[in-house]
Amino acid sequence: MKIIKIDKNDWTRGIDKSRETYQLFGPVTDSGQSIFKQLDKNAYPEMGGTNSVMSPKSVLFPQTEKILAASLDASMENHHIMQRPAADYSRRAVIGIRPYDAKAVRLVKLNFDTADYRDPYWCDAHGATTFVGLAVNQPSAVDFSISMGSGPFGEEGLDVLLVDLEDHYLAKVLTPKGGAYLSDAGFDAAAETDASLTTIETMQLAAEAAITTTVPTDRLQEKALLDLHGAPFWEDLAFTCINCGTCTFVCPTCWCFDIQDETKGKSTSRFRNWDTCMSPLFTLHGSGHNPRGKKTQRVRQRFMHKLKYFLDKYDQGTMCVGCGRCVEKCPVNIDIRSICSTMNAYDPKDVA
Amino acid sequence: MAEKRIKIVAFLCNWCSYGAADLAGVSRMQYPADIRIIRVPCSGRVEPRMILAAFREGVDGVWVSGCHPGECHYLEGNYYARRKFVLMANLLSHMGLDKGRIHFSWISSAEATKFARVAREVAHEIVSLGPNEKLVKKAG
Amino acid sequence: MNNYTKNIRKISSNLLEDGRVDLVLGFKRGTLPMASVPGIARTPEEAQGFVWDTNCRLNLANYITDQKEKIGIIAKGCDSRNIVNHIMENKIPRDQVYIIGVPCTGMVDKNRIRALLDDEIKEFKEEGEVILIRGAGQERVLDKEAYLRDNCKICTHRNPVIHDDLVGALVKEQKIEDPFRDVAAIEAMEGEERWNHFEGLLSNCIRCYACRNACPLCYCPACFVDESKPQWIGKGQDPTDIRTFHFLRAYHCAGRCTDCGACEEACPMDIQVRDFTRKLVKDSFEIYGWEPGLTLDRRPPLETFKPEDSDKFIK
Numbered sequence: 001m002k003i004i005k006i007d008k009n010d011w012t013r014g015i016d017k018s019r020e021t022y023q024l025f026g027p028v029t030d031s032g033q034s035i036f037k038q039l040d041k042n043a044y045p046e047m048g049g050t051n052s053v054m055s056p057k058s059v060l061f062p063q064t065e066k067i068l069a070a071s072l073d074a075s076m077e078n079h080h081i082m083q084r085p086a087a088d089y090s091r092r093a094v095i096g097i098r099p100y101d102a103k104a105v106r107l108v109k110l111n112f113d114t115a116d117y118r119d120p121y122w123c124d125a126h127g128a129t130t131f132v133g134l135a136v137n138q139p140s141a142v143d144f145s146i147s148m149g150s151g152p153f154g155e156e157g158l159d160v161l162l163v164d165l166e167d168h169y170l171a172k173v174l175t176p177k178g179g180a181y182l183s184d185a186g187f188d189a190a191a192e193t194d195a196s197l198t199t200i201e202t203m204q205l206a207a208e209a210a211i212t213t214t215v216p217t218d219r220l221q222e223k224a225l226l227d228l229h230g231a232p233f234w235e236d237l238a239f240t241c242i243n244c245g246t247c248t249f250v251c252p253t254c255w256c257f258d259i260q261d262e263t264k265g266k267s268t269s270r271f272r273n274w275d276t277c278m279s280p281l282f283t284l285h286g287s288g289h290n291p292r293g294k295k296t297q298r299v300r301q302r303f304m305h306k307l308k309y310f311l312d313k314y315d316q317g318t319m320c321v322g323c324g325r326c327v328e329k330c331p332v333n334i335d336i337r338s339i340c341s342t343m344n345a346y347d348p349k350d351v352a
Numbered sequence: 353m354a355e356k357r358i359k360i361v362a363f364l365c366n367w368c369s370y371g372a373a374d375l376a377g378v379s380r381m382q383y384p385a386d387i388r389i390i391r392v393p394c395s396g397r398v399e400p401r402m403i404l405a406a407f408r409e410g411v412d413g414v415w416v417s418g419c420h421p422g423e424c425h426y427l428e429g430n431y432y433a434r435r436k437f438v439l440m441a442n443l444l445s446h447m448g449l450d451k452g453r454i455h456f457s458w459i460s461s462a463e464a465t466k467f468a469r470v471a472r473e474v475a476h477e478i479v480s481l482g483p484n485e486k487l488v489k490k491a492g
Numbered sequence: 493m494n495n496y497t498k499n500i501r502k503i504s505s506n507l508l509e510d511g512r513v514d515l516v517l518g519f520k521r522g523t524l525p526m527a528s529v530p531g532i533a534r535t536p537e538e539a540q541g542f543v544w545d546t547n548c549r550l551n552l553a554n555y556i557t558d559q560k561e562k563i564g565i566i567a568k569g570c571d572s573r574n575i576v577n578h579i580m581e582n583k584i585p586r587d588q589v590y591i592i593g594v595p596c597t598g599m600v601d602k603n604r605i606r607a608l609l610d611d612e613i614k615e616f617k618e619e620g621e622v623i624l625i626r627g628a629g630q631e632r633v634l635d636k637e638a639y640l641r642d643n644c645k646i647c648t649h650r651n652p653v654i655h656d657d658l659v660g661a662l663v664k665e666q667k668i669e670d671p672f673r674d675v676a677a678i679e680a681m682e683g684e685e686r687w688n689h690f691e692g693l694l695s696n697c698i699r700c701y702a703c704r705n706a707c708p709l710c711y712c713p714a715c716f717v718d719e720s721k722p723q724w725i726g727k728g729q730d731p732t733d734i735r736t737f738h739f740l741r742a743y744h745c746a747g748r749c750t751d752c753g754a755c756e757e758a759c760p761m762d763i764q765v766r767d768f769t770r771k772l773v774k775d776s777f778e779i780y781g782w783e784p785g786l787t788l789d790r791r792p793p794l795e796t797f798k799p800e801d802s803d804k805f806i807k
Contacts, residue, residue, distance in 0.1 A: 031696050033761050053760065063698065064728035066492055141612050240530040242554065244702035246760045260727050264491035271492060273728045281718050331550065331702050331758035333522035333529040400743050401716055401724050404736050421799060431797035438805065439746045439775050446678065446771045447739060448687025457807035470807050486687065489732045
């Protein structure tokens with residue numbers, strides 16, 4: 001394990017140096033909100049802030065992405081033939097991504113990169129990206145990442161893990177990709193491995209101890225799917241939901257999208273936009289029938305997908321990484337932590 | 353005139369203002385060719401989203417015209433329209449759209465002269481503002 | 493426990509006990525500090541979970557649209573005005589709601605309070621008009637009045653305008669000298685500046701439609717943004733589409749908006765969406781002398797007319 005020490009006085013210089021070979025993305029404050037964005041020439045990632053409102057999933061999966069385009073001008077070559085537009089897939093680095101968000105990228109990969117189907121847009125972006133994570137020293141009150149198989153110092157999905165130690169960072173080099181980024185940034189002061197690991201471990205234990213919320217998930221897998229689906233608690237649980245898409249849009253693992261064609265003058269484009277299972281339109285059939293026409297069905301879908309269907313299909317844990325964004329941002333505070341507990345504890349025999 | 357030819361969409365009610373346009377035409381009156389007419393049953397039928405749809409498609413101005421108060425074919429459609437338009441035009445201008453891009457008029461089917469005159473006024477004002485960039489949907 | 497909470501629980505459980513309502517809609521303690529969120533009670537026991545504090549920012553009238561059951565509803569001034577709207581617009585008959593009125597002294601602005609501490613608020617306590625917030629290493633005592641939401645600061649209908657019961661004595665209504673100062677400030681800008689003001693406002697919009705869905709006025713079975721024949725508006729992040737959505741959403745509230753602030757409360761990106769609706773509130777008032785939701789006896793401005801309405805802007 002290679003560990004690099006980065007003095008904070010060298011930080012901005014290194015970031016600037018890495019701009020020569022990487023497009024940088026990171027958390028910045030825009031109109032008072034912390035969001036992940038491509039960094040302008042003179043912008044630096046705001047390290048150490050609280051959890052960003054929007055997750056970094058947009059770096060690989062923009063909210064609106066043009067996937068095909070064509071010219072309708074008959075005088076042009078290949079007119080009326082939809083083609084993938086040119087996009088910049090040169091090397092990018094996401095600086096300051098939190099461990100649970102990196103884990104989320106891993107989970108999203110299960111959907112976009114399978115043996116049968118490979119989403120070229122997401123995969124190309126993913127292949128180009130180096131994830132330089134920042135460990136969470138002070139987890140927020142809504143952080144339950146440990147319960148969801150991640151954690152404040154989780155390394156899954158990361159290429160580098162930075163640990164903030166006041167005047168310097170210790171950078172754990174987790175992959176060759178990560179090593180390449182650090183050397184391009186000129187961060188090459190190797191730290192003494194054993195001592196650094198001990199320091200990191202101490203901090204990790206402290207951070208983990210600060211997370212007091214535990215959400216039980218151990219029995220989700222053994223539940224019969226239809227029992228949970230037919231459980232009586234959904235109706236009351238969904239009553240206060242206002243059916244906005246906030247939870248799905250702030251979620252780092254929600255990957256659903258909708259396809260839209262737009263034609264203007266002589267050009268036509270096909271876009272994909274984030275979609276949300278909270279919207280009735282999400283499942284509306286051409287016939288007019290809607291299998292999830294009722295709010296309760298839609299709310300159930302979101303939690304069943306995250307905490308049951310995904311689990312059953314991939315056997316890779318839940319499709320929730322415990323970042324707490326939906327808990328915090330839901331206008332009516334529908335809390336996935338308590339719903340998960342309810343599902344985990346549900347026994348149809350108790351109801352009958 | 354600006355380089356790009358100005359386009360104005362006119363929503364004219366079937367019973368009065370559209371008749372006036374017709375009469376102006378058969379009477380060979382001159383009015384600017386910048387105006388594209390959409391016939392609607394009543395000025396009360398015109399919804400804000402139709403006006404926004406016009407801007408979205410790239411028109412430079414919108415003109416809505418109906419019967420004079422008290423003369424609506426449906427008795428009171430234009431009275432409702434009048435209230436709707438005040439609030440809508442105010443909010444659009446509040447959001448920063450140039451005030452001179454939206455016009456309203458009452459023109460009866462006999463008032464071909466008024467139709468031609470208002471058409472000139474509307475076109476003049478919108479031409480002087482130049483092409484509109486706001487609320488226009490650009491090709492993606 | 494404050495008296496309001498006590499009385500809300502008592503009245504609600506009595507109603508449920510006597511079978512006079514099927515359920516009561518109120519606020520319950522959420523899982524975060526400063527989150528008092530909508531909740532329902534179907535039994536007197538469940539009604540013991542109701543609370544009242546200065547975080548009950550959402551509008552409960554949002555939940556009574558087209559309900560079939562008999563509903564008891566906790567209503568502060570603005571909620572009660574939206575219930576009046578609902579009754580007027582035939583979304584629920586008057587006798588199907590039992591309105592438990594709450595004379596309100598305003599709700600606090602959670603964002604301004606959060607900004608006071610360097611880190612998260614771990615505890616929020618309210619004693620009368622004084623608020624105590626506690627973070628990891630900090631503590632602040634606040635005067636509630638100074639941290640009211642913008643709409644609460646200028647509210648002149650704190651008492652429920654319609655109610656079947658009250659949880660406390662009526663409060664004194666505020667007299668506001670210049671209620672539309674905020675709108676006037678935007679009006680005073682040049683056209684381009686106004687355009688940029690709204691452009692900046694919407695730069696973070698993620699189109700989750702929380703503003704629309706938190707609003708009791710937005711109950712159309714198919715919203716214009718969801719229509720496809722014709723499709724009025726694109727679905728992506730195009731700025732024109734975003735602005736068109738916000739314009740039309742606001743316009744649909746013309747003459748109906750009670751300025752309850754639920755839209756802003758729900759917005760995950762803290763966008764001041766009231767900047768759109770406030771202009772309509774002002775115009776409805778100044779042009780038509782109309783404040784929504786105060787009476788069942790007059791029809792709202794866009795549903796009626798006067799032959800002598802102003803023609804000034806018409807050629």
